[in-house]
Amino acid sequence: MAVKNGFSEANLPAELIKLLFSLASNWGDIIDFSKLKVDHLSGAMTNEVYRISWPTKVENSTRTVLVRIYGVGVELFFNRDEEIRTFECLSSHGYGPKLLGQFREGRVEEFIHAxxxxxxxxxxxxxxxxxxxxxxxxxxxxxxxxxxxxxxxxxxxxxxxxxxxxxxxxxxxxxxxxxxxxxxxxxxxxxxxxxxxxxxxxxxxxxxxxxxxxxxxxxxxxxxxxxxxxxxxxxxxxxxxxxxxxxxxxxxxxxxxxxxxxxxxxxxxxxxxxxxxxxxxxxxxxxxxxxxxxxxxxxxxxxxxxxxxxxxxxxxxxxxxxxxxxxxxxxxxxxxxxxxxx
CATH class of the missing domain: 3.90.1200.10 (Aminoglycoside phosphotransferase (APH), C-terminal lobe)
Structure with a gap:
C-alpha cells in the first residue's frame, strides 16, 4: 500500500486504533491489522481523508469507514465544535454520512458508497x-x-x-x-x-x-x-x-x-x-x-x-x-x- 504523508496501517494514531476496535466490536467484526487497508483519498485541501477497510466474518465481505484527519491550523477558519454540531444535525435530517466517532486528531464517518x-x-x-x-x-x-x-x-x-x-x-x-x-x-x-x-x-x-x-x-x-x-x-x-x-x-x-x-x-x-x-x-x-x-x-x-x-x-x-x-x-x-x- 502506498503511504501518504506518513499515515498508514503501520502508524495509525493510538486513539484511532482504539476507536476502530470499539466500532468493529459493536458490529461483530474482528479487526486483523495484517489485513487492514488504508487508502488516501485525493482532492481534500482542508483535511487529510482516508478510506479504511477490513474483512468481516462474512466471506468476501468488507467493512469500510472514512477517516478524516484534521488539517493543521483549520481552527483559524471555523469552530470545530460548531462544525461537529452541524454535522450531527444534518445527519439527523438524513443528510450526508453518520458520525461514527471522534478522536483527538480527527473523526470516523460512515463511508458513503456513491x-x-x-x-x-x-x-x-x-x-x-x-x-x-x-x-x-x-x-x-x-x-x-x-x-x-x-x-x-x-x-x-x-x-x-x-x-x-x-x-x-x-x-x-x-x-x-x-x-x-x-x-x-x-x-x-x-x-x-x-x-x-x-x-x-x-x-x-x-x-x-x-x-x-x-x-x-x-x-x-x-x-x-x-x-x-x-x-x-x-x-x-x-x-x-x-x-x-x-x-x-x-x-x-x-x-x-x-x-x-x-x-x-x-x-x-x-x-x-x-x-x-x-x-x-x-x-x-x-x-x-x-x-x-x-x-x-x-x-x-x-x-x-x-x-x-x-x-x-x-x-x-x-x-x-x-x-x-x-x-x-x-x-x-x-x-x-x-x-x-x-
Missing amino acids: RTLSAADLRDPEISTLIAVKMREFHNLNMPGSKNVILWDRLRNWLNEAKKLCTPEHVKEFNLDKLENEISLLKKAISGKHQEIGFCHNDLQYGNVMINEETRSITLIDYEYASYNPVAYDLANHFCEMAANYHTEKPHILDYNIYPGLDERKAFIRQYLISAGRQPNDTDVEQFADDVEKYTLANHIFWGLWGLISAYVNNIEFDYMEYARQRFAQYWLKKAQILNEK
Whole structure:
C-alpha cells in the first residue's frame, strides 16, 4: 500500500486504533491489522481523508469507514465544535454520512458508497439539475443557532488572521491594508433586502458532491464552512468552482476560460427556482443571476484569504499561495466590470 504523508496501517494514531476496535466490536467484526487497508483519498485541501477497510466474518465481505484527519491550523477558519454540531444535525435530517466517532486528531464517518463527482460532472446538464435541486433543499433546512449572515464577519476575521501571519511583502502584494475597506464597500454594493438568506454549504466544489449511480440521488458532504448566508453567495461559489480541477498535476491552477457562461448559469438558476415550487419568469432569473455574479467578488476574497492563511499554516501538498494569487487577481479584474464602475 502506498503511504501518504506518513499515515498508514503501520502508524495509525493510538486513539484511532482504539476507536476502530470499539466500532468493529459493536458490529461483530474482528479487526486483523495484517489485513487492514488504508487508502488516501485525493482532492481534500482542508483535511487529510482516508478510506479504511477490513474483512468481516462474512466471506468476501468488507467493512469500510472514512477517516478524516484534521488539517493543521483549520481552527483559524471555523469552530470545530460548531462544525461537529452541524454535522450531527444534518445527519439527523438524513443528510450526508453518520458520525461514527471522534478522536483527538480527527473523526470516523460512515463511508458513503456513491461516486464523488469529477470536475467534468458539474457541466453535465442532468447532474447540474440534480445539484440545483439538492442545493435548494439544503438552503431550506432549519438549522439550530444563529441565522444571521456570517459572510462579512468571517471575511474580516480571516483578513485579521492573514495580517498577523503574513510577511510585510505579502501584505503589500495582496493589498491586505486595502481589503478592510473593500469588504465594507462590497457589502454595501451587493447586499439587498430582496435577497434570500438560507443555510448554505459555502464550499460546493465537485469533491463535496456525491452521486448514487443507481438512484441518481445527490449527497452533499463536508460542512466545515456551512452557515447562514445569502443563497446567491452559495450559487456564486458553485459557479466559481467550475474553473477548478483538483485532480491534475497542478491542482491549484484555475481556468476562468471555462467559467460557466450566462446561459449555463441561468439554466442552473431556473432549475433551482423551479425546485422551490416557483415558475420563474425571465426577470426573476435575470435578477438572481445578477445577484449571484456580484457575490462571486466576495467569493474571490473569501478563498483568496483562505489560500493565503493556508499557505502559512497547512502542510497539505497544494500551492495555496498561488491559488490565493489567482483568486485575488480575479477579484481586481472583475470588480469594476461586475459593479459597473467606471
